[in-house]
Amino acid sequence: MKTQKIGFIGGGNMASSLISGLIASGHEPGNIWVSDINAEQLKSLAERLKVNTTASNDTVVNQTDVVVLAVKPQTLRDVALQVAPAIQQRKSLVVSIAAGISERSLSAWLGAETAIVRCMPNTPALVLTGATALHANDKVNAEQRNTAENILRSVGIALWVKEEKELDAVTAVSGSGPAYYFLLMEAMEQAAVELGLTEDTARLLVLQTALGAAKIALESSESPELLRKRVTSPGGTTQRAIETFQQGGFSELVSKALHAARDRSIEMSNQPEFN
Numbered sequence: 001m002k003t004q005k006i007g008f009i010g011g012g013n014m015a016s017s018l019i020s021g022l023i024a025s026g027h028e029p030g031n032i033w034v035s036d037i038n039a040e041q042l043k044s045l046a047e048r049l050k051v052n053t054t055a056s057n058d059t060v061v062n063q064t065d066v067v068v069l070a071v072k073p074q075t076l077r078d079v080a081l082q083v084a085p086a087i088q089q090r091k092s093l094v095v096s097i098a099a100g101i102s103e104r105s106l107s108a109w110l111g112a113e114t115a116i117v118r119c120m121p122n123t124p125a126l127v128l129t130g131a132t133a134l135h136a137n138d139k140v141n142a143e144q145r146n147t148a149e150n151i152l153r154s155v156g157i158a159l160w161v162k163e164e165k166e167l168d169a170v171t172a173v174s175g176s177g178p179a180y181y182f183l184l185m186e187a188m189e190q191a192a193v194e195l196g197l198t199e200d201t202a203r204l205l206v207l208q209t210a211l212g213a214a215k216i217a218l219e220s221s222e223s224p225e226l227l228r229k230r231v232t233s234p235g236g237t238t239q240r241a242i243e244t245f246q247q248g249g250f251s252e253l254v255s256k257a258l259h260a261a262r263d264r265s266i267e268m269s270n271q272p273e274f275n
């Protein structure tokens with residue numbers, strides 16, 4: 001039975017995805033507490049997911065054992081300073097999902113003795129297909145590591161990275177990653193309509209193809225490169241399309257985009273107004 005009492009400070013997009021996933025995976029809504037400054041957001045979470053909601057961040061800390069910080073990076077400092085006394089008093093385990101906020105900043109705000117797990121989840125947690133990487137500070141004990149890992153594992157895969165700085169790359173790959181695939185879906189859908197398909201047909205074909213490609217790549221022991229080559233008959237249609245992608249610098253563009261996301265994550269960690 002999943003009886004951990006889990007709190008969320010900030011009940012926006014990522015928190016909603018995580019909470020929905022936690023409930024779908026067997027966590028009791030009554031063991032989940034969420035605070036937010038947006039009353040509408042709280043109302044919607046209480047109605048949809050039957051979780052406990054409150055406008056008070058301190059109440060979330062006082063009712064739970066693990067506190068997930070799920071506000072925007074630029075809001076995190078104020079929130080952390082505000083809940084620090086309650087967190088120190090309860091010796092809560094803190095899990096931060098904020099992009100680009102270092103453990104150093106978090107412990108400066110929350111107290112040097114606070115056990116902090118920094119992680120980078122992604123929104124497919126909503127459908128229990130999330131991908132999360134985690135890193136713990138040296139105040140986190142083995143039991144707390146398990147607790148954090150189990151929470152994230154209940155909504156998808158969870159893995160630990162050795163160095164905190166790897167989270168910048170993780171953010172660029174899997175944190176932001178769903179948006180890249182959605183962008184490709186948008187572009188393919190638009191092109192399919194240009195080719196004369198109806199919007200409904202275009203969307204259905206694009207989405208089912210994305211699902212099929214992801215499933216085959218995950219289930220097969222073969223590399224995406226080999227799987228691609230298997231679709232690409234010499235002199236056929238796929239080859240023509242792949243050549244067009246390559247002539248347009250597709251791989252270079254993907255690399256440039258991921259570097260830009262990684263650099264932004266580093267930049268955020270060094271930005272005085274965030275840290």
Ligand SMILES: NC(=O)C1=CN([C@@H]2O[C@H](COP(=O)(O)OP(=O)(O)OC[C@H]3O[C@@H](n4cnc5c(N)ncnc54)[C@H](O)[C@@H]3O)[C@@H](O)[C@H]2O)C=CC1
Binds near residue numbers: 035057072
């Ligand atoms: N959206 C995504 O795909 C991912 C987001 N993240 C991280 O998750 C965090 C949240 O991002 P989103 O959910 O996208 O943002 P969001 O804007 O949807 O959610 C943030 C929530 O915090 C609330 N909030 C603002 N000030 C508050 C306060 N003082 N006390 C309590 N709640 C307050 C807002 O009303 C809002 O509902 C960010 O730090 C982001 O870096 C991490 C991985 C993926």
Ligand SMILES: O=C(O)[C@@H]1CCC=N1
Binds near residue numbers: 099171175176
């Ligand atoms: O765009 C962002 O900054 C956040 C972090 C990863 C996904 N969304």
